[in-house]
Amino acid sequence: MAEDSWAQAVDLQESGGISASVKSLSLRPAKEIPRASSSPPPPPPPSSSSPPPPQPPSSSPPPPSSSPPPPQPSPSSSTSSVKSASTAATAAAVSVSTTAGTESAVPDVNGSEVKPQSTTEDDEDKADSAEVSLLNKMIRTNLLVTEQDVEVKQRDPNSPLYSVKSFQELYLKSNLLQGVHKMGFNRPSRIQESALPMMLADPPQNLIAQSQSGTGKTAAFVLAMLSRINPDLNYPQCLCVSPTYELALQTGSVITQMGQFCPEIRLAYAVRGNRVERGVRCEDHIVIGTPGTLLDWCSKLRVVDPRRVRVFVLDEADVMIATQGHKEQSIRIQRMLPPDCQMLLFSATFEDSVWAFATKVVPEPNVIRLRRDEETLDNIRQLYIACDAQEDKFHAISNIYGAITIAQAMIFCHTRRTAGWLAARLTQEGHRVAMLSGELAVEQRAAILQRFKEGKEKVLITTNVCARGIDVAQVTAVINFDLPVDREGRADCETYLHRIGRTGRFGKRGLAINMVDGDHSRRILRDIETHFNQKIHKLDAHDIDEIERISR
Numbered sequence: 279m280a281e282d283s284w285a286q287a288v289d290l291q292e293s294g295g296i297s298a299s300v301k302s303l304s305l306r307p308a309k310e311i312p313r314a315s316s317s318p319p320p321p322p323p324p325s326s327s328s329p330p331p332p333q334p335p336s337s338s339p340p341p342p343s344s345s346p347p348p349p350q351p352s353p354s355s356s357t358s359s360v361k362s363a364s365t366a367a368t369a370a371a372v373s374v375s376t377t378a379g380t381e382s383a384v385p386d387v388n389g390s391e392v393k394p395q396s397t398t399e400d401d402e403d404k405a406d407s408a409e410v411s412l413l414n415k416m417i418r419t420n421l422l423v424t425e426q427d428v429e430v431k432q433r434d435p436n437s438p439l440y441s442v443k444s445f446q447e448l449y450l451k452s453n454l455l456q457g458v459h460k461m462g463f464n465r466p467s468r469i470q471e472s473a474l475p476m477m478l479a480d481p482p483q484n485l486i487a488q489s490q491s492g493t494g495k496t497a498a499f500v501l502a503m504l505s506r507i508n509p510d511l512n513y514p515q516c517l518c519v520s521p522t523y524e525l526a527l528q529t530g531s532v533i534t535q536m537g538q539f540c541p542e543i544r545l546a547y548a549v550r551g552n553r554v555e556r557g558v559r560c561e562d563h564i565v566i567g568t569p570g571t572l573l574d575w576c577s578k579l580r581v582v583d584p585r586r587v588r589v590f591v592l593d594e595a596d597v598m599i600a601t602q603g604h605k606e607q608s609i610r611i612q613r614m615l616p617p618d619c620q621m622l623l624f625s626a627t628f629e630d631s632v633w634a635f636a637t638k639v640v641p642e643p644n645v646i647r648l649r650r651d652e653e654t655l656d657n658i659r660q661l662y663i664a665c666d667a668q669e670d671k672f673h674a675i676s677n678i679y680g681a682i683t684i685a686q687a688m689i690f691c692h693t694r695r696t697a698g699w700l701a702a703r704l705t706q707e708g709h710r711v712a713m714l715s716g717e718l719a720v721e722q723r724a725a726i727l728q729r730f731k732e733g734k735e736k737v738l739i740t741t742n743v744c745a746r747g748i749d750v751a752q753v754t755a756v757i758n759f760d761l762p763v764d765r766e767g768r769a770d771c772e773t774y775l776h777r778i779g780r781t782g783r784f785g786k787r788g789l790a791i792n793m794v795d796g797d798h799s800r801r802i803l804r805d806i807e808t809h810f811n812q813k814i815h816k817l818d819a820h821d822i823d824e825i826e827r828i829s830r
């Protein structure tokens with residue numbers, strides 16, 4: 279395919295968004311990790327030579343301290359059957375994550391000076407555990423109810439979770455079936471039911487697939503990759519490209535869980551910070567990573583032999599195609615693969631020109647595509663609040679929090695500056711909030727996300743860096759503090775859909791609230807309504823009764 283046709287793809291990249299570069303950090307001595315590791319790379323300490331993170335605005339909280347708790351991949355490598363390839367790396371990861379476990383004094387807003395009510399560290403510990411246990415109780419109750427909901431939805435032909443088959447009927451190997459059941463999956467979703475037979479067919483077939491957010495796409499392509507591995511061949515056979523570090527780690531964790539009864543299959547992470555020696559061949563079966571690092575592994579460092587790869591997965595394929603840097607890196611990787619390598623492209627959204635491009639570059643693809651009116655999920659209630667200005671938006675959020683119980687929420691802002699400001703204001707009001715934006719070092723980003731997944735913070739304030747793929751079941755509300763716009767200031771409907779899809783995961787109920795201030799954002803909202811042909815109803819943020827009603 280012609281490089282210039284890639285160049286014609288629309289550039290959807292957003293400021294401070296998905297492609298926000300991850301700061302490069304000092305790396306451990308290469309000999310510590312002779313080759314790729316199945317544990318996510320232990321986060322390296324910030325480099326003394328690397329520049330300090332940009333300072334947030336004066337009113338915003340300071341960035342996390344230089345040594346935040348590193349991420350604890352879940353499940354931990356000790357319980358996983360997907361084998362670790364590097365004991366050194368695993369040990370390092372475990373030892374740092376122990377610190378994370380005991381790191382109870384991490385202040386709010388990733389290191390804000392604003393102190394919680396308690397005065398001593400001990401008091402703070404007690405408050406934390408009480409809060410966490412209450413939250414967990416709430417989450418458990420919520421999950422119990424929603425499990426029944428999911429059962430109902432999976433029998434409703436109009437639901438994206440509907441299936442007529444069981445996992446047993448999808449010709450999965452028995453050890454993968456065991457993994458699926460251990461994860462608590464009873465039935466496949468519609469995308470799993472339709473995509474898996476295509477992906478597992480022999481000879482292998484290419485697939486471009488679209489399915490709504492949170493309907494099980496990741497699980498589907500992970501099962502396909504695991505099914506294709508021949509564990510006797512000690513080299514990478516599947517490559518999976520993710521747009522962000524966070525998503526690569528999360529997908530890696532799904533591979534680890536799904537493959538827990540395949541102890542012979544090994545996984546490596548091609549992400550910044552996972553240092554490999556030039557020319558030392560990776561012997562792991564699956565390599566998951568971000569496009570730049572994965573390309574380095576395949577070309578410059580020659581760690582992966584791309585000619586032996588059998589399956590190539592492009593997760594969030596539309597953004598990979600439409601974003602300039604990602605697009606070039608992905609196409610360069612793809613050109614090194616053998617012609618019969620199976621290509622699998624997945625996303626919840628495909629803008630028309632990107633879809634046209636994908637079908638042109640993927641040879642003879644099977645396609646699964648949604649109609650526009652199927653893209654949104656009716657389990658996510660979409661509302662808007664009319665506000666006068668930024669301060670007013672903040673008060674609206676406070677009112678909502680005062681009136682309803684929200685297990686966890688993600689709040690999206692257009693810029694890091696606004697995110698920092700909002701984090702500081704909410705913290706002053708006594709909320710436990712975390713802030714995640716693209717300028718933070720990778721280990722800080724992973725640690726913040728991990729704490730949020732564990733329910734340690736109820737609110738995650740972020741930019742588009744977390745708009746896609748992040749899967750936290752207990753997120754019951756998404757708030758668009760700023761509506762998503764592209765570089766030209768037009769409505770970014772794809773990003774809107776991905777953002778609100780952080781709630782309502784796999785059939786659970788979710789709430790999406792859009793803050794609208796001024797003519798421009800009113801127009802954006804209207805464009806989003808028109809695009810999806812869906813009315814977004816108004817909510818009066820001063821009417822407590824009405825706010826209470828939306829939570830029922």
Ligand SMILES: Nc1ncnc2c1ncn2[C@@H]1O[C@H](COP(=O)(O)OP(=O)(O)OP(=O)(O)O)[C@@H](O)[C@H]1O
Binds near residue numbers: 462466
């Ligand atoms: N068949 C299933 N039964 C029960 N739960 C499932 C099933 N498949 C996936 N899930 C769960 O549903 C949630 C969403 O799945 P997943 O992350 O694969 O969705 P996705 O379509 O990739 O989402 P996104 O569009 O946001 O990337 C996850 O928590 C996953 O564990």
